Amino acid sequence: MRLTLPLAASTGAQTDLLLLGLLAVSLAVLGLVFWLMLVYAIRYRHNSPVDRGALAEKSFRFEISWTVATLVIFFGLFIWGSTIYVRLYQPPANALKVYVVAKQWMWKIEHAGGQREINALHIPVDTPIELIMTSEDVIHDFFVPAFRVKRDVLPGQYETMWFRPDRIGTYHLFCSQFCGTAHSNMIGDVVVMSAQDYAGWLTTSGGGKTLAAQGKGLFIRYGCAGCHLGGGTVRAPSLVGLYGSPVPLSDGSTAIADDRYIRDSIMQPKSQVVASYEPIMPSFANVIGEDDLVRLVAYIHSLAAEKHG
Numbered sequence: 001m002r003l004t005l006p007l008a009a010s011t012g013a014q015t016d017l018l019l020l021g022l023l024a025v026s027l028a029v030l031g032l033v034f035w036l037m038l039v040y041a042i043r044y045r046h047n048s049p050v051d052r053g054a055l056a057e058k059s060f061r062f063e064i065s066w067t068v069a070t071l072v073i074f075f076g077l078f079i080w081g082s083t084i085y086v087r088l089y090q091p092p093a094n095a096l097k098v099y100v101v102a103k104q105w106m107w108k109i110e111h112a113g114g115q116r117e118i119n120a121l122h123i124p125v126d127t128p129i130e131l132i133m134t135s136e137d138v139i140h141d142f143f144v145p146a147f148r149v150k151r152d153v154l155p156g157q158y159e160t161m162w163f164r165p166d167r168i169g170t171y172h173l174f175c176s177q178f179c180g181t182a183h184s185n186m187i188g189d190v191v192v193m194s195a196q197d198y199a200g201w202l203t204t205s206g207g208g209k210t211l212a213a214q215g216k217g218l219f220i221r222y223g224c225a226g227c228h229l230g231g232g233t234v235r236a237p238s239l240v241g242l243y244g245s246p247v248p249l250s251d252g253s254t255a256i257a258d259d260r261y262i263r264d265s266i267m268q269p270k271s272q273v274v275a276s277y278e279p280i281m282p283s284f285a286n287v288i289g290e291d292d293l294v295r296l297v298a299y300i301h302s303l304a305a306e307k308h309g
């Protein structure tokens with residue numbers, strides 16, 4: 001019999017350790033309480049001849065030390081858990097980005113090379129993978145137990161999450177947020193492949209045009225180019241080199257141009273207006289679907305590379 005869930009991501013080992021730690025502390029507390037109960041119940045049972053003495057004095061030293069000890073232990077657990085949790089949302093810069101669009105009731109996966117798949121995710125082993133996820137309708141939740149990752153996928157915004165698979169194989173993907181009648185069908189396979197197999201998969205799985213190349217076409221089709229490529233009558237910021245850089249906003253704050261920022265710039269342009277520009281960009285919410293949005297974001301992402309070399 002297998003007691004443990006297979007672990008296939010190096011980033012998940014710490015989660016398992018934390019679980020063991022929590023279990024150990026809980027068992028220790030449980031053991032202490034039950035041991036004391038047992039000892040006192042037997043020792044001071046009805047009719048037992050032991051001396052019950054005078055009532056004990058309240059000792060502040062004792063009260064304070066057990067309170068402080070508990071505080072230290074449980075605060076330590078909190079810090080331990082939150083460091084792991086926070087790290088889950090800080091993907092390394094070299095992570096391979098994959099876009100995930102959830103809808104009732106399927107997972108649509110879009111790779112940078114233009115490969116698309118449904119209810120399956122093919123990824124290379126030993127590579128940090130960053131998922132940029134959104135939903136077309138209700139709240140879903142991307143859950144891969146073997147990687148120890150799980151995150152709600154919300155409509156109208158990007159959620160990111162990362163992990164590093166370290167074992168070749170096929171693992172279950174679940175939607176773990178009840179999302180309607182066919183929620184239980186919203187499952188899939190995560191296929192972790194060797195670098196060669198992955199390269200082979202990329203070439204045989206079509207794609208044709210990369211996401212960025214498709215986004216470039218949409219950039220013209222949706223009329224973004226008219227404002228953003230300059231030459232016209234309106235003044236709009238150039239998007240070259242934007243991705244990943246800090247953007248000064250009109251309210252005096254600074255934002256980092258990540259996927260989420262770019263998404264919001266397109267869907268809710270009024271929410272963050274670039275400093276020294278007029279808020280004239282129209283909102284594309286209800287105009288651009290999630291699939292096209294992913295392509296536009298990938299295109300703007302690709303413009304960052306143009307500037308650097």
Ligand code: HEC
Pocket residue numbers: 219222223224225226227228234235236237238239242247257262265266269270272273274277278279280281282284296300
């Ligand atoms: C009517 C002209 C106009 C159109 C059309 C337009 N934009 Fe904009 N856009 C602007 C202006 C002006 C700004 C700067 C003010 C602001 O942030 O709203 C801007 C800001 C942005 C930003 C943030 C830039 C930065 O430096 O932080 C992004 C990203 C962006 N637009 C993408 C797009 C995309 C994608 C489209 C097409 C779907 C589009 N825009 C269509 C005028 C336009």
Ligand SMILES: [Cu+2]
Pocket residue numbers: 105139140141175176177178179183186
């Ligand atoms: Cu779902």
